[in-house]
Amino acid sequence: MSAHAPDPIAIDVGEVLQRSVTSLYSSLVTRPTGRAVRMAIETQLQGAGTLSISLIDFSEVGIIDFSCADEVVAKLLQQYLADEARDAFFVFRGVREPHHPQVEGVLQRQHLAAVVEVEPERFTLVGTFTDGEQRVWDRLEREGSVEADAVERIAPEGVDEEALESLLSRGLAFRSPQSGRVHALSRLVAHLM
Secondary structure: OOOOOOOEEEEEHHHHHHHHHOOOOOEEOOHHHHHHHHHHHHHHHHOOOOEEEEEEEOOOOOEEOHHHHHHHHHHHHHHHHHOOOOEEEEEEEOOOOOOHHHHHHHHHHOOOEEEEEEEOOEEEEEEOOOHHHHHHHHHHHHHOEEOHHHHHHOOOOHHHHHHHHHHHHOOOEEEOOOOOOEEEHHHHOHHHO
16 A cells, blocks of 8 residues: 555444444334434544545345445545545445445436446446546556656547546545645555455
């Protein structure tokens, strides 16, 4: 891990669900359940400081409905994107086929996007994003990271430069405030996998 990148935090949603709701089930199926899980995640994130990246792991969650996807994914992203006092980045893991339509649906409705691991070590953007953002994100994902003076490798044109700035402002990529190096979020959480 680079000295200029945030230390990642791993959060197992299945474990949080069992602790928060004291349930033997591994399903997120009511808005109050989703809210309780999100609040427990937020409590874990409070100790992370002003710069953090979190791997939110749904691997042990059997079912997630739209209301829980809204509470745990969309509202979490909205809250931290709106918080100018801290930079928080998220990667969602274990978003399997039964979860994907709900997660993508709530992100699209809220005009949000997230980095999601869809298969082991295979990441994608989910939600709402432009073709340019997708193109630049794909290049960054392949590179892993680029130095500040080599950003043209992933954003060679003016429209790509705008797409990169949008990815950074939307929390879909990370730029080190010290070095200017741009990182794919998947690489920042790789050692937690």
